[in-house]
Amino acid sequence: MSTRNGRAVRYDRYGGVEELYVAEVGFDDPAPGRVLVEVHAAGINPGETALREGAFADTWPSEFPSGQGSDWAGVVVAVGEGVTGVEPGEDVFGWTDDRAAQATHVDVPAGQVLHRPAGLDAPTAGALYIAGTAAVASVAAVDPQPGETVVVSGAAGGVGQIAVQLLRLRDVEVLGIASERNHDRLREMAVTPVAYGASPARTLENVRAAAPERVHAWVDLYGGGYVAMARELGVDPGRINTIIDFAGAEEHGVLTRGTADADAREDLAALGDLVADSALEVTVxxxxxxxxxxxxYTELEKRHTAGKIVLLPQE
Ligand SMILES: NC(=O)c1ccc[n+]([C@@H]2O[C@H](COP(=O)([O-])OP(=O)(O)OC[C@H]3O[C@@H](n4cnc5c(N)ncnc54)[C@H](OP(=O)(O)O)[C@@H]3O)[C@@H](O)[C@H]2O)c1
Known part of the structure; x- marks a missing residue:
């Protein structure tokens, strides 16, 4: 018998958005070492679409019915035996590895719960984990040095807007590839916008025009041939990172660091502090x-979101 009634996103087989539904579920008191959180915001990510569509059925199969989501922010409801440093009623954020964030409640190990600082609102905190840690890992992978020029393809998206700001914090000149409707947002972040053209050749021309001297590194967040473009521009393979084009990475011997390579707790805490200190702005x-x-997800799957989309499970 569950102690609390709640709701959670579910799907019962691989497929499109039509497979998603919200089920009535129960949430028990947390086991020793765990924390039960009432979820106020849960960011959504393209990787969840890939999982739901069965793209990773061989490597990370789903167990049905499957829940969904890694990112969350909320308020502590109850703590299990042995948990110290977190108490009911506190504002927290973090992640789950159980595909379970998109629900009224989430039950997580205490090590995946961080205090939410003043200045970091719940929707932003709930959007940080997957995109933020992917951005941190991508930027670290290409080892950007002050004064260098780094291109970011997919600069206006959830990962992109965070990555470009992390690069700017390292005093790097950033060229951000995005559609023209996002160019003002890129300029606000002190990024030089570059439009993508109707063909890769046209996009390459635009990059060359924006960076007449040299591109030192490339952070690819979109795929679709940007890894090959970076090589064509002469960027060293060890300074190109993609989080999406794994075939291109294999062909060109470039890096593929992402969320799995981040130090989840440390990086997430640092991202939260940057937002709280107004050094990083995450567009919800x-x-x-x-x-x-x-x-x-229908909106996200258009691949034109400027920033992050969140679910608000208490609304
Ligand atoms: N490996 C990992 O650890 C990891 C972690 C997180 C995400 N990912 C992957 O990284 C990718 C980006 O994730 P996200 O959350 O940032 O996605 P997102 O929020 O949906 O962003 C997609 C962005 O792509 C841009 N875009 C669309 N067409 C483009 C083109 N032809 N050239 C350049 N940019 C284009 C869009 O900007 P415009 O509207 O301006 O076109 C949009 O801002 C996804 O494929 C996701 O699966 C991987």
Whole structure:
């Protein structure tokens, strides 16, 4: 018998957004070492679409019915035996490795719970984990040095907006590839916008025009041939990182560091502090009720979100 009634996003087989539904579920008191959190915001990510569509059925199969989501922020409801440093009623954020964040409640190990600092609101905190740690790992991978020029493809998206700001904090000149409607946002972040053209050749021309001297490193967050473009520009393979184009990475011998390579707790805490200190601004492009989860993913899957989409499970 569960101690609390709640709701959670579920799907029962691989497929499109139509497979998503919200189920009534129960949440028990947390086991020793664990924390039960009422979720106020849960960021959504393209990787969840890939999992749901079965793209990783061989490597990371789903168990059905499957829950969904890694990113969350909320308020502690109860702590299990032995948990210290976190108490009911506190504002927290963190992650789950159990595909379980998109729910009214999430039950996580205490080590995956961080205090949410003043100045970091819940929707932003709930959008940070996957995109933020991917951005941290991508930037670290290419080892950017002050004064260098780094290109970011997919600069306006969830990962992109964080990555470009982390690069700027390292005093790097950043060229951000994005559609023209996002160029003002890139300029606000002191990034030089570069439009992608109708063909890769046209995009390459635009990059060359924006960086007449040299591109030292490339952070690819979109795929679709940007790894090959970076090589064509003469960027060293050891200074190109992609989080999406794994075939291109294999062909060109470039890096593929992402969320799995981050130090989850340390990097997430640092990202939260940067936001709280106004050194990093994460655009929350839209918030959806849990019941509208299909609409949220339909929007995300257009691949033109400027920033992050979050679910708001208490609304
Ligand atoms: N390996 C990992 O650890 C890891 C972690 C997180 C994410 N990822 C992957 O990284 C990718 C990005 O994730 P995300 O959360 O940032 O996605 P997102 O928020 O959906 O962003 C997609 C961005 O791509 C841009 N875009 C669309 N067409 C483009 C083109 N032809 N050239 C350049 N940019 C283009 C869009 O900008 P415009 O609207 O301006 O076109 C949009 O801002 C996804 O494929 C995701 O699966 C991997």
């Amino acid at each position: 492009a839209a918030g959806y009720r849990l019941a509208d989860v299909r609409d949220a």
